[in-house]
Amino acid sequence: MSNTSTINSQGPLLTNDGVPLKESLRKSLRRTKIRSFLLILVPLLFVLLLFVTPIAQLLSRSVDDIKINEAFPLTFAQYEVWEDKSILPSEEMFAAVINDIRITHKIENSEGRNIGKNLLGRSGTRMTYEYSGWRSLLLKTVKEAIKVDKKSKEEIKPYKWDAPYKERMIKRDKRWGKVEFWQSLGAMKDPYTMGYYLNAVDLRYDANKNIIQKVEYLRVYKTIWMRTLQVSLMVTIFCLILAYPVSYLLATLPMRISNILMICVLMPFWTSLLVRIVAWMIMLQQHGVINDTLVTILPCFEGMVNLPFFGATNIDLCFGDEDRIPMMYNFTGTIIVMTQILLPFMILPIYSVMRGIPPSYMKAAQNLGATPTWAFIRVYMPQSVPGIGAGCILVFIVAIGYYITPELVGGKDGLMIGNFVAREMQQTLNWGLAAAMGTMLLFAVLALYWVYDKFIGIDNLKMG
Amino acid sequence: MKKVITKTLIAGAISAAMLAGAAQAAVTLVSWGGGYSASQQKAYIDTYSSGEVNMISYNGGLGEVRAQVESGNVLWDIVDVLPSQARTGCDEGLFEELDRSLFLPAPDGTPMDEDLLVDVPNDCVVPQIWWSYVPFHLGSTFKGEQPSTINDFFDLEKFPGKRGIHTWGNGIVEMALYASGVAIPDIYDVLDTQEGQDMVFAKLDTIKDDVVFWSSGAKPLDLVNSGEVSMSLAYNGRIGGAVLADGADYVTVWDGQVLEEEWLVLVTGAPNRAAAIHFLIHASATEQQAGQARWINYAPMRPSALPIMEAGEPWFNPGLATEANIMEHMPTTDEHMKGGILADPDWWADNGQAVNDRYAAWMAK
Numbered sequence: 054m055s056n057t058s059t060i061n062s063q064g065p066l067l068t069n070d071g072v073p074l075k076e077s078l079r080k081s082l083r084r085t086k087i088r089s090f091l092l093i094l095v096p097l098l099f100v101l102l103l104f105v106t107p108i109a110q111l112l113s114r115s116v117d118d119i120k121i122n123e124a125f126p127l128t129f130a131q132y133e134v135w136e137d138k139s140i141l142p143s144e145e146m147f148a149a150v151i152n153d154i155r156i157t158h159k160i161e162n163s164e165g166r167n168i169g170k171n172l173l174g175r176s177g178t179r180m181t182y183e184y185s186g187w188r189s190l191l192l193k194t195v196k197e198a199i200k201v202d203k204k205s206k207e208e209i210k211p212y213k214w215d216a217p218y219k220e221r222m223i224k225r226d227k228r229w230g231k232v233e234f235w236q237s238l239g240a241m242k243d244p245y246t247m248g249y250y251l252n253a254v255d256l257r258y259d260a261n262k263n264i265i266q267k268v269e270y271l272r273v274y275k276t277i278w279m280r281t282l283q284v285s286l287m288v289t290i291f292c293l294i295l296a297y298p299v300s301y302l303l304a305t306l307p308m309r310i311s312n313i314l315m316i317c318v319l320m321p322f323w324t325s326l327l328v329r330i331v332a333w334m335i336m337l338q339q340h341g342v343i344n345d346t347l348v349t350i351l352p353c354f355e356g357m358v359n360l361p362f363f364g365a366t367n368i369d370l371c372f373g374d375e376d377r378i379p380m381m382y383n384f385t386g387t388i389i390v391m392t393q394i395l396l397p398f399m400i401l402p403i404y405s406v407m408r409g410i411p412p413s414y415m416k417a418a419q420n421l422g423a424t425p426t427w428a429f430i431r432v433y434m435p436q437s438v439p440g441i442g443a444g445c446i447l448v449f450i451v452a453i454g455y456y457i458t459p460e461l462v463g464g465k466d467g468l469m470i471g472n473f474v475a476r477e478m479q480q481t482l483n484w485g486l487a488a489a490m491g492t493m494l495l496f497a498v499l500a501l502y503w504v505y506d507k508f509i510g511i512d513n514l515k516m517g
Numbered sequence: 518m519k520k521v522i523t524k525t526l527i528a529g530a531i532s533a534a535m536l537a538g539a540a541q542a543a544v545t546l547v548s549w550g551g552g553y554s555a556s557q558q559k560a561y562i563d564t565y566s567s568g569e570v571n572m573i574s575y576n577g578g579l580g581e582v583r584a585q586v587e588s589g590n591v592l593w594d595i596v597d598v599l600p601s602q603a604r605t606g607c608d609e610g611l612f613e614e615l616d617r618s619l620f621l622p623a624p625d626g627t628p629m630d631e632d633l634l635v636d637v638p639n640d641c642v643v644p645q646i647w648w649s650y651v652p653f654h655l656g657s658t659f660k661g662e663q664p665s666t667i668n669d670f671f672d673l674e675k676f677p678g679k680r681g682i683h684t685w686g687n688g689i690v691e692m693a694l695y696a697s698g699v700a701i702p703d704i705y706d707v708l709d710t711q712e713g714q715d716m717v718f719a720k721l722d723t724i725k726d727d728v729v730f731w732s733s734g735a736k737p738l739d740l741v742n743s744g745e746v747s748m749s750l751a752y753n754g755r756i757g758g759a760v761l762a763d764g765a766d767y768v769t770v771w772d773g774q775v776l777e778e779e780w781l782v783l784v785t786g787a788p789n790r791a792a793a794i795h796f797l798i799h800a801s802a803t804e805q806q807a808g809q810a811r812w813i814n815y816a817p818m819r820p821s822a823l824p825i826m827e828a829g830e831p832w833f834n835p836g837l838a839t840e841a842n843i844m845e846h847m848p849t850t851d852e853h854m855k856g857g858i859l860a861d862p863d864w865w866a867d868n869g870q871a872v873n874d875r876y877a878a879w880m881a882k
Contacts, residue, residue, distance in 0.1 A: 185867055185870070
């Protein structure tokens with residue numbers, strides 16, 4: 054004791070070299086802290102770089118309307134003073150469009166390369182999301198309003214695209230006289246917009262930036278969101294129903310047999326996703342294994358059968374070619390295939406929790422007079438809840454963002470929101486909308502996590 | 518021991534650098550896979566002696582290109598794109614505008630840009646092929662009267678069975694309007710109106726309950742083979758290829774086919790820009806254009822290739838057991854063009870988002 058510190062009832066505790074013990078302790082603690090921080094530095098950077106940054110970018114893209122505001126500042130300024138938005142705007146706004154085009158098309162980047170032309174091109178794409186036809190109207194105007202004198206290389210203002218702008222522009226292209234084009238600018242006038250989120254739930258801005266519903270025939274996303282939730286929930290429930298008995302078997306059978314069963318669970322898990330999907334196609338399609346078998350083995354009596362006693366008349370007992378059940382390229386197909394694919398994600402956590410439940414508890418319960426069923430419900434099941442919770446959360450979260458399975462087997466009514474995110478990313482290049490839908494998915498998962506924590510407690514979650 | 522390790526390391530570094538160098542020299546051409554890519558491999562790449570070209574497949578769309586250009590990490594050199602994407606990509610600056618004087622004129626001296634059936638939409642594009650959306654069925658499916666017009670595709674009573682159509686609106690929208698009785702030259706004028714678009718979806722509603730959707734080019738052949746559908750839309754080359762090369766029993770109904778352009782483009786900031794341009798000049802020459810039709814029944818975009826093919830018949834799979842005349846299988850023959858609709862990519866670039874949203878809503882209904 055006296056080697057390490059000097060006990061002094063009056064003053065503070067001192068170490069051998071006379072430094073107060075508190076100070077010395079703090080120093081060494083700080084050293085440990087720095088060392089441990091350095092140890093986690095690499096993974097921390099990794100997470101920041103590959104996880105936090107992309108998500109932040111995703112979030113910013115979903116509200117970002119900066120580019121179009123850079124291209125058309127004068128126009129949007131005029132939009133603010135346009136009073137009656139049911140009639141065409143004034144001459145000033147027409148002039149602003151042409152002036153914006155003339156200024157923007159000359160914008161250069163820091164290396165002196167012209168980027169203005171592309172900015173206008175991109176604005177055309179952006180504006181077409183709000184109102185069909187904007188792209189060609191804008192590009193035609195750009196092409197005609199900007200002319201360069203061949204000899205002097207100087208820019209000239211073609212008189213047809215000069216004041217009075219309103220009259221001449223409408224004469225050049227009658228679409229400039231359509232008030233809908235002008236009204237659609239309202240949705241884009243601010244550099245940050247909620248428009249993409251509105252779009253993702255079938256809403257939009259009107260000319261005065263009030264939120265209104267889209268026309269009936271363009272409403273698609275609400276249906277798809279509901280279907281995504283429905284598919285994910287149904288897949289989770291079916292997985293649970295199938296996985297629970299299997300996990301119980303795996304956990305309670307002798308090791309030798311349960312190992313073989315375990316391989317049966319893991320084999321499909323290790324098989325390529327695409328192989329499994331194609332295998333299901335062969336099984337489930339209209340002329341697939343199951344339908345062919347049904348048609349071949351089910352009896353086919355001529356005529357109808359009447360069972361008036363049961364209130365049933367004219368039952369067709371024949372299972373012929375026309376009775377083949379549509380199980381593929383629709384909702385049913387998506388559910389069946391996704392359930393099979395996600396099943397291991399449910400089995401594994403439940404199994405690992407069940408392995409930890411001592412069999413003696415069940416025996417004790419039965420010794421105290423409970424029937425096997427009652428003992429199972431009151432003693433065994435509550436202890437397996439952490440596994441059920443983990444499995445359900447895992448399956449639901451994976452299912453909600455599923456893309457490739459619905460794409461291949463979803464057909465007309467089995468597509469999910471992931472397919473629409475892909476469509477906006479790849480085909481229409483509306484990345485703002487894709488980002489908004491992605492962000493909504495992310496928050497749906499976070500909300501689920503919160504609800505789970507609130508009602509069951511996240512510390513109850515056991516992955517194994 | 519240490520020396521050996523050092524030596525091995527140095528040798529490894531050198532060979533890695535050489536590999537990287539070699540990889541850098543090879544131009545990357547991104548196309549659609551299947552028989553189409555195979556035809557490009559044989560007609561363009563196998564005949565090209567001035568450098569190495571690697572081909573990879575993609576599933577369409579400009580998502581990857583935009584991501585590469587925006588991040589400044591461009592991996593692709595040349596991409597084979599659809600007509601509306603050829604336009605929006607060039608507008609946005611995703612593709613490079615090319616010096617048109619570099620490209621080879623037709624044998625009679627016509628410059629490349631005038632040796633086309635349509636006006637060249639911008640300076641980014643290099644001509645490829647004409648392909649089309651067509652209805653087809655198995656020759657054995659229907660007894661008696663055979664489908665011969667686009668109306669038959671929408672007539673479930675006369676020709677029972679399900680119909681395979683794709684998950685986006687291009688092509689099928691024009692067909693539906695044509696089948697509703699609109700004359701071909703008026704199609705896009707009518708589509709510009711609300712009533713015209715309502716007409717399209719009213720027509721589509723008549724087959725809604727009997728539709729199976731596909732999204733990849735090989736799928737319609739599976740659907741028809743397995744009996745899942747009795748008739749399907751498909752890319753004409755997929756059917757022609759199966760008929761010509763594999764003797765499949767498919768019948769193409771040319772009435773109402775929707776013809777689409779296909780272009781090659783150079784990605785802005787392509788890693789092997791100079792080599793890629795050199796290859797583009799080779800691939801777009803009349804001779805190579807004709808050569809591609811040796812392996813697939815897509816029509817060359819440059820009409821100057823047609824006389825070469827005609828004179829060389831049997832042009833398809835020369836010297837193989839499946840050797841055949843190709844001209845009659847082209848989507849652009851006079852007879853096939855009678856009921857052929859030339860797609861208007863500018864209309865689609867303007868209205869694609871709205872129409873495809875409506876189409877998606879119709880699908881989900």
